[in-house]
Amino acid sequence: MSRRVGPWLLASLFVTFLLLVAGLRVGSFDTDYATIWRALSHYDSTDPVQLVLVQLRLPRLLLALLAGAGLAFSGYLMQAMVNNALADPYLLGTASGASLGAILCFAFLDTLVLGGFYLPPLAALAGALFTTIVVVALGTQQGQLRPAQLLLAGVAVGALTAAVGSLVTFLAATDAKLSTVIFWAMGSFERAGWNLLPYPAVAVGGALLLFTFLQKDLNVLLLGEERAQALGLNVTRLRWILILTASGLTGCVVALCGPIGFVGLMIPHLTRWLLGVTGRANLLFCALLGGNFMLACDLLARLLYPPAGLPVGLVTALFGVPFFVYLLRKKRVAL
Numbered sequence: 001m002s003r004r005v006g007p008w009l010l011a012s013l014f015v016t017f018l019l020l021v022a023g024l025r026v027g028s029f030d031t032d033y034a035t036i037w038r039a040l041s042h043y044d045s046t047d048p049v050q051l052v053l054v055q056l057r058l059p060r061l062l063l064a065l066l067a068g069a070g071l072a073f074s075g076y077l078m079q080a081m082v083n084n085a086l087a088d089p090y091l092l093g094t095a096s097g098a099s100l101g102a103i104l105c106f107a108f109l110d111t112l113v114l115g116g117f118y119l120p121p122l123a124a125l126a127g128a129l130f131t132t133i134v135v136v137a138l139g140t141q142q143g144q145l146r147p148a149q150l151l152l153a154g155v156a157v158g159a160l161t162a163a164v165g166s167l168v169t170f171l172a173a174t175d176a177k178l179s180t181v182i183f184w185a186m187g188s189f190e191r192a193g194w195n196l197l198p199y200p201a202v203a204v205g206g207a208l209l210l211f212t213f214l215q216k217d218l219n220v221l222l223l224g225e226e227r228a229q230a231l232g233l234n235v236t237r238l239r240w241i242l243i244l245t246a247s248g249l250t251g252c253v254v255a256l257c258g259p260i261g262f263v264g265l266m267i268p269h270l271t272r273w274l275l276g277v278t279g280r281a282n283l284l285f286c287a288l289l290g291g292n293f294m295l296a297c298d299l300l301a302r303l304l305y306p307p308a309g310l311p312v313g314l315v316t317a318l319f320g321v322p323f324f325v326y327l328l329r330k331k332r333v334a335l
Contacts (some may be wrong), residue, residue: 005281007022012288018066019295023061024053026299028307049204055194061193064298064312065110065291066200067253068263072290073207074249076271076283081242082139083225084147085327088264089128089250091151091159095261097131098124098254099249100165101186106181107172121199125251131157132247136239145223145239151264187258187299187313196256203252204287207245212281214241219278260322261312263290269327 025034038051075088082092089095101123105112112119120192137158139150169185178294184191211218217238219230228235240305271286279285297316302309 005275005279006187007265007287009236009281009285009288012190012285013290014294015297016288019299020061020065023295023299024057024065024083027052027057052162054247056072058191059194060189060192061295061298062197062309063200063256064294065195066204067189067257067260068267068292068294069287070204070207070249070253070290070294071260071263072271073204073283073287073320074246074253074266076286077211077218077242077246078264079268080221081239082145082147082150083222084151085269086151086265087147088262089246090259090264092154093131093135093161094128094247095254095259096158096165097126099259100131100161100168101125101251102184102255103128103165103168103181106184107168108112108170108179109330116257118196118199120255123251125248128247128251128254129162131161132243136243143219148254184258186311187260187316188309188311189257191256200252200256207249208284208287210241210245214238215280215283222277258313260294261317261325262316263293265327266320266323267293269323276327286298 019037021033025031025033026117029049030055035049037054039053043054044050052095055306074094078087078089078092078094079085081087089098093251102120104127105120107125109119129315132245135154136145138153138157139145143271169178169181172181217233218232221235222232222240224233225235250264267286267290271282271289275282275285294312294316297319298309298312301312301315304310304315
C-alpha cells in the first residue's frame with residue numbers, strides 16, 4: 001500500500017467512527033457519550049434509552065453506511081464498464097428497474113417474507129438486472145458499447161420503468177400499501193433493523209471480495225474495449241460480471257432504502273480525484289467514502305428537520321444536482 005493511500009483510508013475510518021457516534025447522539029432526544037458506551041458495552045434491554053440506541057439508531061446508521069457503500073461501488077463499476085464519467089445506477093436505468101421490482105412487492109404481496117427471506121431485495125435485484133440488460137442491449141451496436149447510445153437508452157428505459165412504477169402505485173390495493181410505497185419512494189432508513197442488515201452486508205462484502213481479484217482487469221478495461229481485448233482481456237465476461245454486481249448492489253440498496261440518487265455519480269469521481277484512476281485501493285476507498293457521505297447526509301437530514309428528519313434522497317440531491325451540472329460543463333466529459 002502506498003504512502004498516499006494509507007492516510008486516506010485511516011482518515012476515512014476515523015470519519016466513519018465520528019459520524020457513527022454523532023448519529024447515535026442525535027435523534028428525537030439527545031444523549032451523551034457515557035450512555036452510548038454503556039449501551040454498546042453492557043446492553044440492557046429494559047432501559048428505554050439503550051433500547052432506542054441499539055435497536056433503532058445503530059441499525060439505521062449501519063444501513064446508511066452499507067447503502068452508501070453499495071451505491072458508490074455500483075457507480076464506480078458502471079463508470080468503468082462504459083468508460084463514461086456520467087454513468088451511474090440511475091442514469092442507466094438500473095435503479096428504476098430495482099424500484100419497479102420493489103414497488104410490485106410492496107403493492108401486491110400480502111407478506112414480504114417467504115421461507116425466511118425478505119422478498120423486496122430479490123424482486124429489486126430481478127428488476128435491476130432485467131433493466132440493465134435491456135439498456136446494455138440497446139446501447140450496443142455491432143458488438144461494441146456506444147456510450148451516447150447507452151446513456152440515452154438508460155434515460156428512456158428508466159423513464160418507462162418509473163412510469164410503470166407510478167401506475168402500480170396508483171393501482172395499489174389499499175391505502176396502507178399506498179402509504180408504504182410513497183414513504184419508501186422518498187428514500188429513507190426508517191425500515192432499518194438487525195434482521196435486514198445481512199442483505200446489504202453480504203452484497204457489499206461479496207462485491208469487495210470479488211473485485212479484489214478483478215481490480216487489474218478493471219483497470220485494463222479503462223484503456224478502452226479494443227486495447228483491453230488486444231491485451232488478452234475477456235471484455236464480454238468482465239462486463240457481465242460488472243452488470244450482475246452493479247445490479248445486485250443497486251437492487252439490494254433500493255429495496256431496503258428506496259431510490260437515493262447521485263451517490264453513485266459523485267463518489268467515484270471524488271475517489272479518482274484523491275487516489276488516481278488506477279489505484280489499488282480505489283474500490284475499498286470508494287465504498288468507505290460512499291458510506292461516510294450517506295451517514296453525513298442522514299445526520300444532516302435529521303438536523304435540518306428534527307426529530308423525524310427529511311428524506312435522505314432530498315439531501316443527496318442538494319449535493320448531486322450541482323455536481324452533475326459541473327460534470328456536464330467540463331469540456332472533457334462528453335457523451
